[in-house]
Amino acid sequence: MDDVEEKDLIIASDIFRSMTKTLKTFKAYLPNNPIYQKFAAELLGKFNSFFDINDTLPLTVEQFSLLFNGKEVFHNEERTDNIALMLFVDNIRELCFYKGVTLDELISFVDVFKAVSEDQNLEDDIVTLLWEKNIEHISYSVSEGFIEDELPVDNDLFMQGEGGDERTPLGATYVNMAPPVLDFKVDPVSNNELDALQREIQRLEGDSLLSEATELFLELMTTEKDIEGFRELARNVGKIMDITVEKNSIEKAVEIIGRLRAISETESTSEHKKMINNVIDRAGSKDNIRKLFTEDKHPESVRKYLLLLNKNAIPPLLNLLGELEDIKGRKELCNILSAIGKQAIDEFESGIYDGRWYLVRNTLMILGIIKEPAAIKYIEGSLYHPEVRVRKEAVKALESIGSEEVKGPLMIALKDNDAGVRTGALKTLRKFGDKKLFEIVRERVLASDLKERPFTEKRELFETLAETGSEMAFPILSEFFRKKGLFRRTEPEELRACAAYGLGILGTKESITLLEKGLYAKDGFVRDVCKKALVKAGLK
Amino acid sequence: MKDKKSDDVFKENVARYGRLIVNHLSILVKLTGIHGSINEAMVNAASRLLSDLEPFLGERGDISLKMVEGSFFVEDVRVKSSLSDIENFEFLTGEFQKRKIGVLTFRAPLQNDDLIYLAYSVKGGVEASEIQSLLESKLTKGISIGGPLFFEKKDSVDMSDTRAVATKLYTMGLYAVKEIDSSSRAGKPINIRKVKRVIHAIVDNILKDETYILGFTTLKNFENYLYNHLLNTAILSMAIGKRINLPKNQLSSLGIAAVFHDIGKAEIPLSILNKPSGFNAKEIDLIMRHPVEGVKALIRAKDLSDIAIISMLVSFEHHLNYDNTGYPELSKKRTPNIFSRIISIADYYDALTSGKIYGRVAYTPKNALKSMYEKSGKAFDPILTKVFINMLAGNSPGSQ
Numbered sequence: 053m054d055d056v057e058e059k060d061l062i063i064a065s066d067i068f069r070s071m072t073k074t075l076k077t078f079k080a081y082l083p084n085n086p087i088y089q090k091f092a093a094e095l096l097g098k099f100n101s102f103f104d105i106n107d108t109l110p111l112t113v114e115q116f117s118l119l120f121n122g123k124e125v126f127h128n129e130e131r132t133d134n135i136a137l138m139l140f141v142d143n144i145r146e147l148c149f150y151k152g153v154t155l156d157e158l159i160s161f162v163d164v165f166k167a168v169s170e171d172q173n174l175e176d177d178i179v180t181l182l183w184e185k186n187i188e189h190i191s192y193s194v195s196e197g198f199i200e201d202e203l204p205v206d207n208d209l210f211m212q213g214e215g216g217d218e219r220t221p222l223g224a225t226y227v228n229m230a231p232p233v234l235d236f237k238v239d240p241v242s243n244n245e246l247d248a249l250q251r252e253i254q255r256l257e258g259d260s261l262l263s264e265a266t267e268l269f270l271e272l273m274t275t276e277k278d279i280e281g282f283r284e285l286a287r288n289v290g291k292i293m294d295i296t297v298e299k300n301s302i303e304k305a306v307e308i309i310g311r312l313r314a315i316s317e318t319e320s321t322s323e324h325k326k327m328i329n330n331v332i333d334r335a336g337s338k339d340n341i342r343k344l345f346t347e348d349k350h351p352e353s354v355r356k357y358l359l360l361l362n363k364n365a366i367p368p369l370l371n372l373l374g375e376l377e378d379i380k381g382r383k384e385l386c387n388i389l390s391a392i393g394k395q396a397i398d399e400f401e402s403g404i405y406d407g408r409w410y411l412v413r414n415t416l417m418i419l420g421i422i423k424e425p426a427a428i429k430y431i432e433g434s435l436y437h438p439e440v441r442v443r444k445e446a447v448k449a450l451e452s453i454g455s456e457e458v459k460g461p462l463m464i465a466l467k468d469n470d471a472g473v474r475t476g477a478l479k480t481l482r483k484f485g486d487k488k489l490f491e492i493v494r495e496r497v498l499a500s501d502l503k504e505r506p507f508t509e510k511r512e513l514f515e516t517l518a519e520t521g522s523e524m525a526f527p528i529l530s531e532f533f534r535k536k537g538l539f540r541r542t543e544p545e546e547l548r549a550c551a552a553y554g555l556g557i558l559g560t561k562e563s564i565t566l567l568e569k570g571l572y573a574k575d576g577f578v579r580d581v582c583k584k585a586l587v588k589a590g591l592k
Numbered sequence: 593m594k595d596k597k598s599d600d601v602f603k604e605n606v607a608r609y610g611r612l613i614v615n616h617l618s619i620l621v622k623l624t625g626i627h628g629s630i631n632e633a634m635v636n637a638a639s640r641l642l643s644d645l646e647p648f649l650g651e652r653g654d655i656s657l658k659m660v661e662g663s664f665f666v667e668d669v670r671v672k673s674s675l676s677d678i679e680n681f682e683f684l685t686g687e688f689q690k691r692k693i694g695v696l697t698f699r700a701p702l703q704n705d706d707l708i709y710l711a712y713s714v715k716g717g718v719e720a721s722e723i724q725s726l727l728e729s730k731l732t733k734g735i736s737i738g739g740p741l742f743f744e745k746k747d748s749v750d751m752s753d754t755r756a757v758a759t760k761l762y763t764m765g766l767y768a769v770k771e772i773d774s775s776s777r778a779g780k781p782i783n784i785r786k787v788k789r790v791i792h793a794i795v796d797n798i799l800k801d802e803t804y805i806l807g808f809t810t811l812k813n814f815e816n817y818l819y820n821h822l823l824n825t826a827i828l829s830m831a832i833g834k835r836i837n838l839p840k841n842q843l844s845s846l847g848i849a850a851v852f853h854d855i856g857k858a859e860i861p862l863s864i865l866n867k868p869s870g871f872n873a874k875e876i877d878l879i880m881r882h883p884v885e886g887v888k889a890l891i892r893a894k895d896l897s898d899i900a901i902i903s904m905l906v907s908f909e910h911h912l913n914y915d916n917t918g919y920p921e922l923s924k925k926r927t928p929n930i931f932s933r934i935i936s937i938a939d940y941y942d943a944l945t946s947g948k949i950y951g952r953v954a955y956t957p958k959n960a961l962k963s964m965y966e967k968s969g970k971a972f973d974p975i976l977t978k979v980f981i982n983m984l985a986g987n988s989p990g991s992q
């Protein structure tokens with residue numbers, strides 16, 4: 053063996069050692085990983101070294117070996133990641149690399165082995181995958197192994213010229229190679245016409261095909277009555293939906309859901325409707341929701357998409373709401389949730405019992421927007437939440453619902469240790485004009501801790517007293533209005549002002565007389581309140 | 593000529609039992625080095641091998657296991673191995689090669705003991721003739737052993753001979769198409785692998801020199817119209833695709849879609865398909881549903897790869913005219929996909945020239961092209977029709 057040949061063998065052996073390592077690396081790392089790239093580049097380097105002195109690297113494939121010039125340059129008896137074995141099993145018996153092989157080509161080549169070794173049930177074999185990769189600088193030959201003793205076609209079938217109705221022993225006519233002579237004129241295809249076809253061909257990429265598949269399946273869903281057939285169509289539309297969201301084509305996904313809803317309306321059987329519903333459920337799956345918010349998506353498209361979803365989208369959307377940091381985005385999501393949640397109050401349970409107080413508050417806000425009495429049972433529980441902002445929001449939500457059923461929970465809120473919560477509850481309860489409330493408020497007004505309460509609550513108590521007690525409230529209000537402080541002035545003056553608000557609401561002759569006197573009070577604040585109360589009484 | 597149905601059954605049996613026969617024979621021979629002949633493991637292994645052989649012995653009376661240049665065959669059908677079989681295949685190949693065995697023929701009736709004697713004789717013998725004597729000494733008459741085999745010369749095709757390659761490809765194509773049709777009619781999963789391999793090879797052939805393979809599309813086989821039609825449609829379509837500069841991968845997708853374009857017909861009984869005329873309303877309805885049934889068959893069988901989508905579109909649209917007349921009926925106007933428009937031209941032409949459009953006499957190519965030209969712009973894409981006619985009339989692309 054001369055020196056050159058010896059050197060070639062060493063480099064070739066190194067190439068296939070490196071290729072095995074590269075295959076293992078490709079299986080472990082993503083293409084953007086530096087280790088992946090390093091191995092691919094090293095493999096190319098080794099090929100380049102070989103091609104510095106040779107133009108081709110032809111190999112014979114044996115079961116466990118690759119031979120170069122009849123000499124083994126690769127031997128591996130393992131069952132996994134074995135390049136020679138994989139080639140051999142797929143009947144490839146010769147393989148050749150050519151000078152000029154590129155990094156992309158080597159990556160494509162190793163990718164084929166990766167695909168085959170990762171999925172034993174892969175539809176395609178190595179021969180098919182290599183063909184599809186169309187690698188210019190790598191060729192291979194396959195032993196097809198067809199042994200057929202009765203071929204339906206034989207090599208002697210060809211004939212030239214006209215005629216050709218003669219039969220072969222197998223019943224076929226002989227192959228007539230002569231082109232037909234036309235007696236009509238066909239214009240040649242112009243360049244513009246070819247260009248038009250070319251443009252159409254170029255559009256035959258994945259997205260455009262997927263879009264055509266969607267149209268096809270939706271078209272078939274409008275007529276398919278067979279349940280199993282319809283199920284398959286619906287399932288595939290669901291798959292396309294996932295891909296569409298993944299690819300950020302939200303407008304397209306919106307269109308698909310819209311079309312599905314339209315088909316559902318015209319479908320007669322509940323089974324068909326259910327299948328369509330399942331696809332729309334899939335559109336609102338946790339994964340799809342997450343994809344919508346992981347990349348820059350067009351907000352208007354996302355909004356339209358979300359508004360078309362089913363109630364199953366509510367829990368993942370709530371979870372997402374808990375993660376969003378952008379206030380505007382949170383607000384928008386609350387509006388969307390309130391729009392899709394109208395008939396699905398129970399789906400908000402996860403938000404109500406979430407550990408994040410702010411998410412609970414947002415959920416209450418949404419329930420407030422929905423205004424559905426069915427939500428009261430969830431809101432009531434939130435009145436015991438340790439976070440005061442949650443309890444306040446609960447009261448607001450109850451106020452927003454405004455039905456008779458909110459009175460019970462609001463009564464609970466009246467006992468809250470936060471004045472804001474109590475005041476909010478009182479304000480809402482006042483609107484019901486319930487006599488029972490008069491007794492509660494009267495008790496509070498006459499209690500010794502009244503002075504401890506903040507001004508806003510005191511005012512609310514006196515106004516509620518007037519509104520719910522009418523005439524019965526006057527003696528209490530007038531008494532408070534007449535009380536004047538001697539030393540600690542602020543406290544009685546505050547109570548006088550609150551009583552003045554109550555008198556204004558009463559608007560009776562006696563109360564107006566009292567308020568008119570109040571216009572001359574020493575305390576400016578009392579005077580102002582009396583003035584306002586008189587205006588209110590007058591309006592009344 | 594062999595009966596085609598029994599031929600199919602035989603190939604199915606080889607696909608099912610061939611691997612098992614090689615694996616179990618290999619295990620049995622290995623066990624001779626470990627156990628005695630009455631050991632339970634030996635008896636069990638022999639019993640497994642016997643049950644693998646029985647479908648063949650019951651059907652035909654005898655069966656040959658051949659080893660040709662490292663590959664196993666049951667009769668002339670290759671036994672395919674998977675990675676998990678490699679060890680057993682490799683062991684048995686080694687044993688056969690060492691002892692210059694090329695063929696083992698098993699004849700009914702066979703018993704476990706015969707197979708156990710065979711295993712010991714193989715292990716103990718030096719070469720085929722000696723093993724045969726050892727077997728005979730044990731009064732085993734149901735097994736005979738032959739010497740090494742090699743591929744016949746006719747099987748290797750000179751790849752530079754385009755005409756010979758075209759012949760081989762057309763043959764392979766017919767087998768692949770037939771297998772698809774048989775599977776879909778039997779409601780079995782469709783294996784696209786073989787079709788892909790053949791179509792890829794045909795694409796290579798068309799790109800190199802389409803003359804011979806295109807010539808085969810004039811081959812009309814009345815006994816197997818459907819297979820020839822599917823393959824002819826594929827070849828004609830790919831040839832059109834070449835003329836409009838479809839890239840290699842898309843030529844392959846076009847060819848595969850063409851092979852599958854009538855897969856919906858598997859739902860139609862052959863008694864109706866083969867009727868020359870006189871269809872009743874129900875039968876017409878069934879026939880007109882085949883484009884939709886095709887989509888449903890493909891959707892069940894395949895994922896949403898580009899090839900699958902193209903095949904479904906083609907199945908749905910190949911009877912839909914360029915102007916949206918034809919069938920199936922549409923709820924919304926659509927432009928048929930370019931692949932569908934190509935395949936509908938090839939499909940129509942081949943059917944017309946085969947005389948298979950519901951009882952009509954076959955058109956001559958000239959008359960078929962004339963009729964299609966008259967329908968251009970209505971039934972067919974006008975540009976593609978021109979490409980097609982120019983192609984078959986022998987006008988070179990340069991003259992277009």
